[in-house]
Amino acid sequence: MVSTHALEAQNTGRQYLTDITPERSPNQSLVPLTAKVNDRDHLEIGGYDVTDLVQQFGSPLYILDEASLRTACRQYRDAFKRYYPGESQVLYASKAWNCLAVCAIVTQEELGIDVATGGELFTALQAGANPRKIYLHGNNKSLSELKFAVESGCTIVVDNRLEIETLASLKTDSCIQIMMRITPGLDCHTHEYIRTGHIDSKFGFDPNQVEEVFKFISQYPSLSLVGLHAHIGSQIFELQAHQDLGGVMVQWLNKATQHGFTIKEINVGGGLGIRYNEGDDPPSIDEWVKTVCDGLIQACQAANIPLPKVLAEPGRSLIGSSCVTAYTVGSKKTIPGIRTYLSVDGGMSDNPRPITYQSICRAIVANRMSEPMTETVTIAGKHCESGDILIKDATLPPTQPGDTLVVMATGAYNYSMSSNYNRLARPAAVLVGNSNAALILQRETYEDLIRYDRLPAHLK
Ligand code: LLP
Numbered sequence: 018m019v020s021t022h023a024l025e026a027q028n029t030g031r032q033y034l035t036d037i038t039p040e041r042s043p044n045q046s047l048v049p050l051t052a053k054v055n056d057r058d059h060l061e062i063g064g065y066d067v068t069d070l071v072q073q074f075g076s077p078l079y080i081l082d083e084a085s086l087r088t089a090c091r092q093y094r095d096a097f098k099r100y101y102p103g104e105s106q107v108l109y110a111s112k113a114w115n116c117l118a119v120c121a122i123v124t125q126e127e128l129g130i131d132v133a134t135g136g137e138l139f140t141a142l143q144a145g146a147n148p149r150k151i152y153l154h155g156n157n158k159s160l161s162e163l164k165f166a167v168e169s170g171c172t173i174v175v176d177n178r179l180e181i182e183t184l185a186s187l188k189t190d191s192c193i194q195i196m197m198r199i200t201p202g203l204d205c206h207t208h209e210y211i212r213t214g215h216i217d218s219k220f221g222f223d224p225n226q227v228e229e230v231f232k233f234i235s236q237y238p239s240l241s242l243v244g245l246h247a248h249i250g251s252q253i254f255e256l257q258a259h260q261d262l263g264g265v266m267v268q269w270l271n272k273a274t275q276h277g278f279t280i281k282e283i284n285v286g287g288g289l290g291i292r293y294n295e296g297d298d299p300p301s302i303d304e305w306v307k308t309v310c311d312g313l314i315q316a317c318q319a320a321n322i323p324l325p326k327v328l329a330e331p332g333r334s335l336i337g338s339s340c341v342t343a344y345t346v347g348s349k350k351t352i353p354g355i356r357t358y359l360s361v362d363g364g365m366s367d368n369p370r371p372i373t374y375q376s377i378c379r380a381i382v383a384n385r386m387s388e389p390m391t392e393t394v395t396i397a398g399k400h401c402e403s404g405d406i407l408i409k410d411a412t413l414p415p416t417q418p419g420d421t422l423v424v425m426a427t428g429a430y431n432y433s434m435s436s437n438y439n440r441l442a443r444p445a446a447v448l449v450g451n452s453n454a455a456l457i458l459q460r461e462t463y464e465d466l467i468r469y470d471r472l473p474a475h476l477k
Contacts, residue, residue, distance in 0.1 A: 042301035043089040044291040044334040047379055047425050049082035049341065051450070060383035060423060063449025067343055067383040068421050074447050075460055076345040076421075077363035079432055083122065083450030085339035086428075089302065090126035093331060096306035101314070103324030108152060110287045110332030111137050113429040118448055118457035119336065120144030131287075131330040132171075135162040142169060152196065152284070152330070156220050167193055174198050174246050174284075176221055178233060185237035196244035196284060197234070199224055201265050203249055203258045221247070227269055231276035242278045244328070245269050248286025251333060254299050256308040259285070263312030267320050274322075284328035285309050291337040293426050294379045302334060333429035340428030342368060342444070343383065346420040347399070357394045359413075361422055364398015365405045366438045368424065368431045372404050380411050383421040388414035396422065400439050432458065440466050 043050055048062075055061040059068055063082045071078055090107070097105035109123040110131045120130060121144040129150030132138040141151055151171035153162070158173075163183055166173050172194040175181050184193050198221040216223070222230050234242050245266055249258050262285055270280045290299040300308075309329060317324050344361035351357045370376040380396060382388075390412045398405035407424060416422070435443050442461035447454050 042092060042303060043085045043338045044289060044299055045301055046085075046338050047292050047294070049085040049339055050088055051082050051084050054386045058385070058387045060381060060386055060421075062341065063454070064452060065449050065454050067341075067423060070447060070449070070454060071343050071345065071421050073454070074445050074456065076343060077361070077367055077444040078343045079340055079367075079427065079444055079446035079458070080343060081119075081336075081340045081428060081446060081448050081457065083339075083448055086119070086122055086336055087126055089335045089339065090123055090128055092302040093306060093329070093335065094127060096303045097310065097327065097329070100307045100310035101324070101327055104326040106150065106326065106328050108150070108284075108328060108330040109335055110330045111141060112433060113332030113336050114340075114431075114433050115140050116432070116446070116458055117144045118455075120146055123335070129328075131332075135159070135165050138162070138166060138169065138171065152328075154198070163187065172196055172243065178230070181234060181237065181240065185239055187239075189239065192239055192241040194243050195234075195240050196246045196282065197222065197227075197230065197242060198246040198248075199227055199269055201247040201249060201258075201262060203261055203265065224265075224269070228272055228276070231273055231278065235276060235278075242273065242280070244282030244284060244325075245273065245280055246284040246286065246328075248330070249288050251288050252290040253288045254290045254297070256300055256304065259288070259305065260308050260312045262309070263314070263316040264319075267313070267316035267322070270322070270325065271320060280325060282326045282328055283313065284330065285313070287329065287331040287333070289331055289334040291333055291426055291429070294377050296377075299334075302331075305334075335429075337429035338426050340426075340431070340446075342424045342427040342431065344422045344424070346382075346416050346418055346422050348418070349394075349416075357392070358397045359394040359416060359422075360397045360399055361407070362399060363441070363444060364400045364407060365402065366398075366400060366436045366441045367444050368398075368407060368427055369434045369436070370430060371407055372402075373434075378408055378424055378426060380408055380413065380422055380424045382414055382416055383423045385414040385416070385420065390414050392416070396424075400441070437461075437466060442466060 051063045059066045093107045108129040108131045112133050115137045120141045124146045130141045130146045131152050133154045148170040153166040154174045156176045174196045176198050200218050200221040202216050202224050204215050266283050273280045289305045344363050347360045365372045392415050396408040445460035446458035448457045
């Protein structure tokens with residue numbers, strides 16, 4: 018469905034902002050909730066003119082809107098309270114954007130944290146997250162990652178037998194809390210790189226072998242199996258697979274009970290999609306949570322078992338729409354009758370999603386908010402790679418070098434998947450809100466780029 022705002026933009030030929038209010042779901046908005054056009058006709062986020070932020074903090078710049086992130090956290094938390102009569106805990110899948118400030122905000126919002134490596138775990142702990150609310154994932158956790166997690170007191174989501182054996186061999190005073198990740202065998206429509214629910218997946222135990230794995234775990238008294246986990250995939254708009262998940266997981270829970278385990282927790286993973294362009298129409302956070310809860314409640318009622326504690330671990334839908342990336346417009350190349358390339362000062366190193374998943378995002382020109390959109394340009398990054406295209410055929414007002422181009426919905430899997438390709442320094446990130454614009458990630462310098470280089474003596 019195309020929103021009325023997209024249609025309005027076509028009629029008036031002007032750039033537009035959605036009318037999303039804090040009561041609506043941040044993942045359905047193309048822009049952060051606080052975005053507006055100010056009296057200079059500039060884009061403003063969190064009370065700050067985007068062009069001023071770029072002047073102060075440099076370009077490119079990730080701009081994270083605190084209000085949008087906190088609103089999404091609260092919407093998830095409140096929806097679980099509304100729709101689930103049992104206990105619930107929302108975790109932030111920190112692979113979406115793991116850094117101290119983001120981990121601290123979600124912790125303040127009473128979320129737990131899903132970490133996928135020792136590095137993410139370290140950051141979450143440094144940010145003050147409660148280890149009792151941290152869950153370590155991964156299909157090939159190292160011995161040192163497992164030790165670190167056990168010593169920190171977090172729960173480990175086991176993914177394979179090797180890991181179970183390794184954990185059982187660790188010397189600890191108390192039981193190690195584990196959850197078991199199982200491939201749900203549920204298919205859904207999303208990019209093949211981010212689908213995890215189908216049987217042919219590198220993650221989790223094969224559902225046809227769960228009973229053997231339960232027997233295997235029961236040999237090890239130092240391991241306490243507290244829960245079951247499944248994650249279907251990412252950037253999903255359909256609700257059906259999440260509706261069905263409850264039934265599948267309750268079947269496993271019953272099998273675990275038959276093997277003498279008391280399963281207290283069910284983790285349904287993440288996966289809710291966000292709006293990257295006008296064609297995207299994801300369900301709201303509220304609808305997603307209701308679906309997950311209904312599915313689980315119905316399955317528990319049918320099996321006549323008490324409701325377990327439910328955990329969910331969204332990433333993208335918590336933070337994706339809270340952030341934009343501001344770039345400075347540079348050179349323009351027009352190939353008559355073919356295409357106009359408009360280059361910006363970043364690209365695939367700060368946003369690898371278009372080149373990796375062919376994702377389609379939307380851009381606006383922050384300092385020309387009321388000018389008609391009369392140009393079609395392809396927005397190119399500055400990397401030495403023809404595929405480094407951020408947006409193909411974007412409709413924009415005519416631009417000049419030095420203008421501020423803003424790509425929307427860059428909060429999830431942008432900074433966290435960023436690189437130094439072509440030795441480009443990573444951008445800074447600024448957190449805006451509460452009359453404050455605070456640096457949360459410092460811009461890398463040339464010195465940073467060679468910090469870990471070593472020149473052997475014979476090359477000096
Ligand atoms: N739980 C597990 C076990 C996961 O593997 C993931 C994402 C999530 C939760 C969070 O999923 P979300 O709510 O964010 O959809 N780099 C890709 C996405 C990879 C997703 C990896 N796992 C992208 O940019 O689209």
